[in-house]
Amino acid sequence: MKVGIVVFPGTNCDRDTKWAFEKIGAQAEFIWHNENELKSYDLVVLPGGFSYGDYLRSGAIARFSPIMKSVSEYAKKGGYVLGICNGFQILLESHLLPGAMTRNENLNFISKFHHLKVINNNNKFLQNLKEGDIINIPIAHAEGNYKVDEDTLKSMYDNEQVLLKYCDKDGNELNPNGSIDCIAGICNKEKNVFGLMPHPERAMESILGGSDGVKMIEGFLK
Amino acid sequence: MKIAINVHLKKGVLDPQGKAVLHALETLGFKDVKDVRVGKQILIEIDTEDKEKAIKEAEEMAKELLANPVIENYEIEVKE
Numbered sequence: 001m002k003v004g005i006v007v008f009p010g011t012n013c014d015r016d017t018k019w020a021f022e023k024i025g026a027q028a029e030f031i032w033h034n035e036n037e038l039k040s041y042d043l044v045v046l047p048g049g050f051s052y053g054d055y056l057r058s059g060a061i062a063r064f065s066p067i068m069k070s071v072s073e074y075a076k077k078g079g080y081v082l083g084i085c086n087g088f089q090i091l092l093e094s095h096l097l098p099g100a101m102t103r104n105e106n107l108n109f110i111s112k113f114h115h116l117k118v119i120n121n122n123n124k125f126l127q128n129l130k131e132g133d134i135i136n137i138p139i140a141h142a143e144g145n146y147k148v149d150e151d152t153l154k155s156m157y158d159n160e161q162v163l164l165k166y167c168d169k170d171g172n173e174l175n176p177n178g179s180i181d182c183i184a185g186i187c188n189k190e191k192n193v194f195g196l197m198p199h200p201e202r203a204m205e206s207i208l209g210g211s212d213g214v215k216m217i218e219g220f221l222k
Numbered sequence: 223m224k225i226a227i228n229v230h231l232k233k234g235v236l237d238p239q240g241k242a243v244l245h246a247l248e249t250l251g252f253k254d255v256k257d258v259r260v261g262k263q264i265l266i267e268i269d270t271e272d273k274e275k276a277i278k279e280a281e282e283m284a285k286e287l288l289a290n291p292v293i294e295n296y297e298i299e300v301k302e
Contacts, residue, residue: 057290064287093290100292102231107238147235147293178236 001026001221004041006071006087008033008062013048013084013201020201021045024218033065043080043220044071046087048140048199058101058143059089068094080124080220081193085141088185088195097188097195098156099148104141105178111140113209114176116184116198117167120160123191127222128215134171135212137198139184144197146179146186153180159189164196223268223276224301229289230261264288265301273300 003021007014007030014030021028031038033051038044052061062068068090075081075096083091091097104110118126118133129135148156156162164185168174173182177197185196200213231237239260247255266283268276280298289296 056288060287060290100290102235102293103238105236105238107242145236145238149292178238 001042002040003028003220004031004038004044005029006031006033006044006046006067008049008051008065008090010051010053011047011049011086013086013199016199017045017047017084017201020204020213020217023204024214024221026221031067033062033067036066036070038067038070038074041074041079043082044074046071046081046083046090047201048085048087051086051090054086054143057089057093058086059091059093062086062090063093072096075188075193078190078192082125082220083193083195084199084201085144085197088197089143091193091195096193097186098152098161099146099186101143102145102147102178103143104145104176107142109140109142110144110176112138113203114139114184114198115167115169115171115174116164117171119162119165122160123163123187123194124222125187125194125216125219126163127219129219132171134167134169135216136169136203136210137200137212137216138202138209139176139198140202141177141197144177144179146183146197148180156186160191161187161189163187163194164198223270223273225266225268225276225280226299226301227264227266227280227284227288228261228297228299229264229284229294230259230296231293232295235293276300
């Protein structure tokens with residue numbers, strides 16, 4: 001599997017992400033945001049960080065980077081795209097995923113392991129997990145308060161687009177940031193564009209706190 | 223021509239910054255403050271004397287980039 005990892009000015013999870021995909025046996029390389037064309041990849045990842053210093057709104061400026069035009073076209077043709085944290089915010093601003101992010105309800109930057117519940121696994125990304133599985137993955141964000149209008153939210157449930165929710169270790173809803181319905185991760189209707197605030201690439205080694213991220217990203221191998 | 227674009231979170235969207243400022247104002251002794259909303263103002267200088275054209279351009283800028291219509295409203299104000 002060949003993975004392209006887009007690097008914007010201010011991206012800071014690019015190396016972790018590359019390392020994580022190499023660890024599961026994928027070939028991974030960086031794509032500088034200024035490039036116009038995408039080479040042939042099995043997956044394009046928009047990693048976490050603070051693209052363009054989060055100016056205006058998180059992800060708002062990165063959307064206009066030259067490479068994003070190709071990423072949009074790639075996604076619209078069915079190519080797999082994964083946005084992690086700031087990458088998720090960029091996908092929202094690019095209208096490749098529905099909704100928007102606002103500041104965390106308590107205004108804090110939250111950085112800790114958090115439990116997540118798998119709501120739907122009928123997609124490539126979460127196919128190695130079961131519905132109802134509880135996993136433990138780090139979150140690290142100040143703007144992870146997911147918002148979407150009610151009609152869109154309903155259609156997202158109907159189309160199996162709500163993938164992950166924040167919960168406690170027993171699976172009860174626990175909301176760290178104020179997100180509507182505790183939502184932590186979603187996909188598009190066509191199930192080829194995925195976005196989540198938690199960082200699976202930071203949960204690849206039990207010695208570093210947990211390895212639940214392995215099962216997640218391994219979904220893309222199949 | 224100078225144009226101001228004021229961006230605020232929509233009514234139904236919780237504004238945590240506004241809430242924090244409200245609490246701080248209460249602590250300062252302003253007990254009669256009922257609500258605070260924090261937004262941003264973007265000042266733009268457009269090289270035209272045509273007011274209508276400037277407003278139209280500002281509308282496009284707001285819709286495309288300066289505001290996110292999912293969560294934010296905007297108002298356009300001609301400064302001079």
